[in-house]
Amino acid sequence: MSQTVVLGNEAIARGLIESGVNVMTSYPGTPSSEILPAVIAWKKKLGLNTYVEWSVNEKVAFEVALAASWAGKRAAVAMKQVGLNVASDPLLSAAYTGVVGGFVVISCDDPGPYSSQTEQDTRLFAIFAKVPVLDPATPREAQAMVRAAFALSEKYRVPVILRPAMRVAHARQNIPLDEIDATPRPAQFNQDPTRWAATPRYRLLLHKELNEKLGKIEAEFERSPFNSKLEVGSWKLEIGNSNATNVHPPTFNFKYPIGIIASGVPSTTARELLEEFAVDVPVLKIGAVYPLPRKLVSDFVARCEKVLVLEEPDAAIELQMPDRRNVMGRLDGTVPNAGELSPDVLYPLLAHILSEAKLINAMPPPRDPGLGDALKSIPLPMRAPRLCPGCGHRSAFYSIRRVFPSAFFASDIGCYTLGTNLRAVDTCLDMGAAITVATGLYHAYRLDGKNQSLVATIGDSTFIHSGITGLANAVHTGARFVLVILDNNTTAMTGFQPTANQARLADGAAGARVAISELVRACGVTFLREADPYDQADFQNVLKQAEAFTQAEEGGIAVVIAKRPCVLYDRTPIVAQPVPVRVTDECDGCKYCLVAFECPALVMNAATNQVEIDRRICVDCGQCVEACYKGFIVEAK
Amino acid sequence: MNNKILLAGVGGQGVLFAHQLLADCALAQGLDVTGAETHGMSQRGGSVVSHLKIGDGIAPLIRQGTADWILAFDAAEAYRNLAFIRCGGTIVVNTQSVPNNFPAAPVSQQLEKFNVALRVLDADGIARNLGRASVANVALLGLASTCVGFPLARAALRETLARATRPQFLELNLQAFDEGANKASDFFNEDKL
Numbered sequence: 001m002s003q004t005v006v007l008g009n010e011a012i013a014r015g016l017i018e019s020g021v022n023v024m025t026s027y028p029g030t031p032s033s034e035i036l037p038a039v040i041a042w043k044k045k046l047g048l049n050t051y052v053e054w055s056v057n058e059k060v061a062f063e064v065a066l067a068a069s070w071a072g073k074r075a076a077v078a079m080k081q082v083g084l085n086v087a088s089d090p091l092l093s094a095a096y097t098g099v100v101g102g103f104v105v106i107s108c109d110d111p112g113p114y115s116s117q118t119e120q121d122t123r124l125f126a127i128f129a130k131v132p133v134l135d136p137a138t139p140r141e142a143q144a145m146v147r148a149a150f151a152l153s154e155k156y157r158v159p160v161i162l163r164p165a166m167r168v169a170h171a172r173q174n175i176p177l178d179e180i181d182a183t184p185r186p187a188q189f190n191q192d193p194t195r196w197a198a199t200p201r202y203r204l205l206l207h208k209e210l211n212e213k214l215g216k217i218e219a220e221f222e223r224s225p226f227n228s229k230l231e232v233g234s235w236k237l238e239i240g241n242s243n244a245t246n247v248h249p250p251t252f253n254f255k256y257p258i259g260i261i262a263s264g265v266p267s268t269t270a271r272e273l274l275e276e277f278a279v280d281v282p283v284l285k286i287g288a289v290y291p292l293p294r295k296l297v298s299d300f301v302a303r304c305e306k307v308l309v310l311e312e313p314d315a316a317i318e319l320q321m322p323d324r325r326n327v328m329g330r331l332d333g334t335v336p337n338a339g340e341l342s343p344d345v346l347y348p349l350l351a352h353i354l355s356e357a358k359l360i361n362a363m364p365p366p367r368d369p370g371l372g373d374a375l376k377s378i379p380l381p382m383r384a385p386r387l388c389p390g391c392g393h394r395s396a397f398y399s400i401r402r403v404f405p406s407a408f409f410a411s412d413i414g415c416y417t418l419g420t421n422l423r424a425v426d427t428c429l430d431m432g433a434a435i436t437v438a439t440g441l442y443h444a445y446r447l448d449g450k451n452q453s454l455v456a457t458i459g460d461s462t463f464i465h466s467g468i469t470g471l472a473n474a475v476h477t478g479a480r481f482v483l484v485i486l487d488n489n490t491t492a493m494t495g496f497q498p499t500a501n502q503a504r505l506a507d508g509a510a511g512a513r514v515a516i517s518e519l520v521r522a523c524g525v526t527f528l529r530e531a532d533p534y535d536q537a538d539f540q541n542v543l544k545q546a547e548a549f550t551q552a553e554e555g556g557i558a559v560v561i562a563k564r565p566c567v568l569y570d571r572t573p574i575v576a577q578p579v580p581v582r583v584t585d586e587c588d589g590c591k592y593c594l595v596a597f598e599c600p601a602l603v604m605n606a607a608t609n610q611v612e613i614d615r616r617i618c619v620d621c622g623q624c625v626e627a628c629y630k631g632f633i634v635e636a637k
Numbered sequence: 638m639n640n641k642i643l644l645a646g647v648g649g650q651g652v653l654f655a656h657q658l659l660a661d662c663a664l665a666q667g668l669d670v671t672g673a674e675t676h677g678m679s680q681r682g683g684s685v686v687s688h689l690k691i692g693d694g695i696a697p698l699i700r701q702g703t704a705d706w707i708l709a710f711d712a713a714e715a716y717r718n719l720a721f722i723r724c725g726g727t728i729v730v731n732t733q734s735v736p737n738n739f740p741a742a743p744v745s746q747q748l749e750k751f752n753v754a755l756r757v758l759d760a761d762g763i764a765r766n767l768g769r770a771s772v773a774n775v776a777l778l779g780l781a782s783t784c785v786g787f788p789l790a791r792a793a794l795r796e797t798l799a800r801a802t803r804p805q806f807l808e809l810n811l812q813a814f815d816e817g818a819n820k821a822s823d824f825f826n827e828d829k830l
Binding site for chain 1: 647656657660661664669670671672673674675683684687689694695696697698699700701702713716717719720724741743744746747748750751
């Protein structure tokens with residue numbers, strides 16, 4: 001069978017294609033963003049009749065895909081874990097209504113976290129929502145689990161969640177290219193108001209039905225191929241349904257000193273570490289996490305003196321275990337209760353437990369610390385994330401700081417959260433909260449009769465995702481602040497997915513443009529200006545008008561749309577009008593530009609104590625000319 | 638067999654391309670591959686690290702002190718990830734045309750103590766002479782492929798490179814790869830077998 005090396009998210013996409021997915025929706029978010037584009041790539045390559053969309057947010061994506069499943073299609077929706085918060089309303093309801101065509105919800109977790117505001121565990125969400133969840137350990141397993149998830153979803157008519165952690169989503173592994181399910185699934189929605197429009201009386205019946213389904217699914221998970229032992233060492237502990245013929249050692253009362261129950265990425269890390277320690281420790285690997293196959297787990301626990309539970313990022317298995325008296329894990333503090341369970345975390349943890357249990361002689365000695373000490377003496381460049389050279393957000397933030405020296409700055413999720421570096425971002429809560437946080441701050445200060453200057457910043461995609469409702473609320477309640485919508489014409493942070501503000505759909509086909517300016521006006525905003533932040537004088541002028549409007553008697557909320565395409569996504573404006581700059585000899589090394597403008601292409605030459613332009617990364621945007629108020633950065637004519 | 642390779646650099650240096658090339662080459666020889674990438678901020682000038690296991694590895698990450706190889710496309714990133722190298726491992730570093738920028742004296746003593754072999758190459762210089770800065774990663778891979786014990790042979794990796802490269806850049810990439818590989822003679826007397 002042919003094999004290919006792919007990213008975990010591409011393996012998931014392949015699993016979706018092999019399952020014959022008919023409808024696939026998503027809202028981008030690291031680490032889930034590569035799934036939909038990989039589905040589109042296969043769709044184009046194989047000429048498949050698949051509907052795909054980048055939805056405006058996760059709730060919308062969830063509902064569109066769910067309804068397609070109600071019509072009998074196989075449907076899937078992909079998002080990052082905090083996206084599931086946005087989609088939680090339909091998720092909890094859909095558990096009751098059930099589905100018709102297979103419906104798989106892919107929610108990527110981010111233990112670490114590396115690129116998220118929380119380390120939340122989608123598997124706990126699954127328990128809360130009463131929806132089965134599969135937890136892949138590798139891309140290969142994720143691919144197989146997608147197919148199993150569709151089968152399970154169709155058999156029991158429930159949504160099924162696939163929960164890849166970031167180290168699965170962004171792992172790279174060779175996978176087999178299996179056959180593609182080409183079963184036709186014609187659209188056929190069967191009207192049944194007692195299910196699809198159930199009133200509370202019917203909801204009780206649906207709840208009971210769901211509980212019955214979960215009981216049957218738990219019984220099925222007792223035999224799931226994803227809940228299997230890993231054969232470590234020579235004992236080959238056979239447990240659960242498998243034929244326990246060669247259990248070794250055969251002593252009746254024998255208990256293993258230590259057993260490990262693990263799921264996801266930590267199960268693979270534990271297996272490699274046990275091989276490294278060369279100890280025979282039985283491992284029960286759980287891939288189907290909820291509903292937990294309690295008999296399988298209890299039988300395993302009964303065979304061990306102590307059981308260590310390794311899972312990420314929280315304690316979904318541990319919390320479901322009926323008897324935790326001999327269980328070590330996150331709940332009793334054996335395993336750290338935050339952060340990724342990397343091999344560097346698990347190695348000392350396992351070494352300690354194995355040496356306590358006398359399975360290894362002693363803690364292995366740490367390596368000579370000399371290397372670490374030597375490395376400390378070497379200065380390394382800080383490589384914290386920063387806005388790109390030429391980023392329009394930087395120019396916008398710089399102007400905002402100039403015009404509003406004493407404002408509070410409510411911001412949002414996207415590249416522009418890095419406006420913290422320019423001290424132009426005070427808050428970042430969740431998608432759309434720039435507007436609602438500014439509203440809340442306004443009303444809080446107004447209660448005290450105070451007139452606090454407030455500026456909210458939000459990106460184009462985020463505004464359409466969750467900003468509109470907050471804006472309608474702000475206008476309706478008479479909140480006053482300046483809202484700057486940073487429109488860079490794409491969803492930049494996650495890889496340039498189109499927004500509804502563009503006339504381009506996920507697969508490149510033409511779509512109808514939903515203009516942000518029209519949405520703003522429709523919310524009742526009367527002060528609306530569009531300006532290019534690259535024209536800093538004009539932009540600052542517009543900001544001043546906006547501020548004046550928020551203070552005027554007949555005024556209110558003022559909206560400025562800062563229009564400048566993402567410099568990574570669309571270079572044409574800069575290529576058409578390059579403005580190369582140079583620093584004059586008069587530069588006195590005051591560092592104002594470094595702090596206030598914070599462009600990676602402006603660097604201090606320690607020898608001369610003067611600022612230099614890093615030509616390798618400078619894009620000739622010319623914006624830093626404004627950032628030296630002494631006039632030492634000039635256009636290089 | 639299990640070979641653990643850590644690739645380190647910054648956004649734009651082609652770390653992930655190099656990772657994919659090594660993985661594809663291994664798969665072509667019937668070897669399983671598992672690994673992990675860092676994404677997200679990398680496009681914005683951040684550090685990029687990827688872990689690659691060729692052979693029977695199943696966990697995505699390499700533990701510190703156990704990497705057989707570090708391929709560093711940037712000297713600062715080599716330092717940052719040096720704790721991953723195992724005793725007896727090999728480090729292949731792009732010196733980026735800065736003389737003696739790797740390793741600094743105190744580190745060099747430690748590496749000797751750990752019996753770590755060192756292969757430095759001005760891959761940026763090779764790439765610059767060829768007129769295309771972005772082929773530095775390929776030059777470094779060329780040198781790596783000639784190192785004693787490297788799991789992928791020079792000819793096999795060159796073939797994978799040829800398959801993965803667009804026609805207009807093919808000759809340039811192969812030239813960079815070969816120039817890197819030919820620098821192996823510089824280390825002839827230093828090999829620790």
